[in-house]
Amino acid sequence: MKLTRLLTRKLTGFWLLSLAAVAFIFLLTALVSFAQLTYKFQQQKVSEIESMLVHHYEHDSDRDLSSWLPSILAAYKASKFQLLENGQVVYEYQADAADKGHVTYESVLIKDRHLKLSMTLPQPFQMYDLSWYELLILSGGIISVAFFVRFGHQWLSVQLVGIEDLAARSKLILNNEYEQALAEKGHGKPRMINRALTHMLLELDDAQKQRARFDQFIRSNTFLDPETGIGNRLFLKNRLDALSNDRGMMAPGVMFLLEMEDLDLLQQEVADESIDALLLQTINDINQILDTQANSIFARRSYNQFAIVVPQISLKDAEKLAVKLLKVCLSQALPTTQNSDDFYHIGVAYFKVGESKEQLLDESERALRAAQFQGSSGWFMYDKGAVDEEFAKGSVRWRSFLEYALVNRRLVVFSQPVVDSDMETHHFEISSRIRDNQDNLIRATLYIPMAIKCGLTPQFERQVIETVLFDLLNDRSDTTTRYSVNLSLDTLLSRAFIRWLKTTLLEYRHLTSRLIFEVNEDIVVHHREQLKDHLDMIRKMGASLCVDRVGQEVVSTQYIQECHFDLIKLHRSIVRQIHLRQENQLFVRSLIGGLYRTDVQVFADGVESFEEWQTLKILGVSAGQGSIFSDPIEEI
Known part of the structure; x- marks a missing residue:
């Protein structure tokens, strides 16, 4: 866009300079022509006097020069006149007032008699004054030229603004921001090109929706019962x-x-x-x-x-x-x-x-x-007597224990690397456990359901984010490591948590780009309208968005682009033994094909074998996470 505006300014400047040069050359040519014309008129007058003097000496020499010559010299506004014969002054004329800026003409009239003429006249163009009528015409011409130049400049500016609109839409298209490019139809010119871009964007949007419906059709025929619509x-x-x-x-x-x-x-x-x-x-x-x-x-x-x-x-x-x-x-x-x-x-x-x-x-x-x-x-x-004793705790005991863990910060953070195809760590996913009074760790699968039931999920996830910001990202020697944190539905719908998160991300905006927030696909699909503004706020703050457990349900993947996710993680059910399951490979191919020409990266969760990882890389998955790379490691 800056280049387009720069070229626009250069083009308009060149256009104005060209018009100014043309006008200057036109006026200069007119002035030179006027000077030459007046000089030529003056030369004609001098030639007429010479002709009259030659005729006087050849045919009318008896007549006195003073009887007719002074009136002619006065009419020609001559300031000085001398007629010499053999070096002697025959006749001399001197005007009463001598002005500056004169032209002297000398010529030999009759060579045999050595008759010479010397006459001084005013500058040719000083002898002519412009009348009010001529001044009016000249002023009108200058005003007309200025008006048309101004009108042409405005017209050209308007036309170039249309080109800038086309350039803006083109830049959005190159940045894969198709929805914004479609929304900003503008007044691009040429209009045919603008309408063509709009038509192509509409066709592309429809093609993407068709692709999402096709993906859903493939998954439906693979994983859904055709009669009831539930899983097979x-x-x-x-x-x-x-x-x-x-x-x-x-x-x-x-x-x-x-x-x-x-x-x-x-x-x-x-x-x-x-x-x-x-x-x-x-x-x-x-x-x-x-x-x-x-x-x-x-x-x-x-x-x-x-x-x-x-x-x-x-x-x-x-x-x-x-x-x-x-x-x-x-x-x-x-x-x-x-x-x-x-x-x-x-x-x-x-x-x-x-x-x-x-x-x-x-x-x-x-x-x-x-x-x-x-x-x-x-x-x-x-009944086999296999009930987990810890999980059988009553709700009252669980609430008391969870509140105690929050107040005393008994939360323990674990991290698991997400490794790309070059075996480089892309980021670390953060998980948590709680340490009880016996120094035992209570896994997340045990305490999170009870935290959800007690309404304490936002407090726990807030404490996880604080740990990541204040402890893990506070290492000044490490400025590249990124961490991902999972957010639940209760947390995203909590107004208090969203206000706190917005304030915290603004305060630590230099660290925001190293944060990734993960949301389950099931939550996004069923609560898209409620979460869209909150997810958009997180993305605008500079953090990345990831949707995980993709493929857990048979749904359309159109939400990935509508909510502007940066990363997606395949569900374990898709990754597990994928090298032996053609239907899961078909799903991954279809998903990655639907994300073609976007910046969305596809990751895999739950990679446990070399065969799974090799198959995922062949299918186009960018990174993986699982026990084959590393188990969760305790951080704090």
């Missing part, structure tokens, strides 16, 4: 893989297996429309219950069997949730041919950290069979 068996397998590693499940939780007894036989008795309506209504009601459970999984295992996995939930809350699910199922209107008293059966298996997903599925199926043996609709929990 492959989706459930991927999500369970994401919740576990080689050492088993990474967080406690519960798994429900819901089976509708003899649904296939019922389909033969009633119309397919009735069965579809029953399934959709049941699924919608269950989804409303699961909306309150973060990171819950709902998938269809077979025609009449559904799986629900809720991580980070206590045993007491799992029992309450089982009662709610059964109540919702029993409230459904079944066909008159079917008795609801023995139609819905729910098997419940509670799992803790370290248990295998195979064991979990086996215990869930055993619990389902036990529920079916009861002879009526109901639920049954597989």
Whole structure:
């Protein structure tokens, strides 16, 4: 833009200088022509006097010169006149007043008689005065030239402003800011080029939306059940893989297996429309219950069997949730041919950290069979005495403990590197744990659900950010290391936290560029309008934005560009054994292809093997994070 404005000023300056030069040359030429013309007129007058004197001496020598010559010399405004013959003055004329600036003409009239003439006249152009009419015409011409020059300058400036608008839109396009370029249509000229840019931007925007819809279509056909719209068996397998590693499940939780007894036989008795309506209504009601459970999984295992996995939930809350699910199922209107008293059966298996997903599925199926043996609709929990004692604490004890940890700053910060394809550390992701009075560390998967339940999440995440700013980024010898911090929904919707964050980022704006704030994809998709202003504020302060757990749900990726995220992290379910799963590779290819020509970088979370990392790099993933590089390391 600066170059365009500079060229515009140079062009207008050159144009004005050219016009001024033309006007100057025109006036100079007119002045020279006027001087030459008056000089030529004066020479003609001198030639007329010479002719009259020659005629006098050749044909009318008896007549006295004083009788006719003085009047002619006075008419010509001659100041001095001498006529010499053989060196003797024959006639002499002297004007009363002699003015400055004269021209003297000398010539030989008759060579035989040595008759010479010497006459002094005023400067030719001094003999002519401009009249008021001539002055009026000259002034009008100068004013007209000035007016047209001014009008031309304004017209050219307007035309060049249109070119500057085109240059501004072009710069936005080159910076991949397509939405802003489309919003600033301006008054670019030539208008045809401006309209062409607008048309191309609209086509590009539509193509991006089509690409996002195509990505969603691919993911839907890969991971969704076509009849119900929830996850399929492959989706459930991927999500369970994401919740576990080689050492088993990474967080406690519960798994429900819901089976509708003899649904296939019922389909033969009633119309397919009735069965579809029953399934959709049941699924919608269950989804409303699961909306309150973060990171819950709902998938269809077979025609009449559904799986629900809720991580980070206590045993007491799992029992309450089982009662709610059964109540919702029993409230459904079944066909008159079917008795609801023995139609819905729910098997419940509670799992803790370290248990295998195979064991979990086996215990869930055993619990389902036990529920079916009861002879009526109901639920049954597989009891193996494996409830995590720490997680079974009451809410009152948890609140007291968490408030004590906040006041006494018992929060312990861990960092895990995110490594790029050159094995260089891109940034460190920050996680936290709490140290209790017995000097034991309570993992985040245990205390965060209770912090959310007690409404203390913003305070904990604020303390994490303060630790990063005041301790980790305070090392003056290190000015390049970056850190990422996770923000939850409760934190982003807290007005007090947002005000504090805005003030803190302004105060430490020299460190803001080294901060990355991560938000879950599920939060962004379902609360985009509520979070858009807050995320935009963080980005304008200079920090980077990252959306993690991408691929956890089947949603359109259009939000990535709408919310201007800088980084995205693939969910563990996509990364786990990706070298063996073509459908996950297809998703990653489609996602990266949709982000072509943007500055968004794609990272992977949960990389645990060399084969996974090699496959991710081949697919175009920029960096990875996981146990293959380093486990979380305690910082403070």
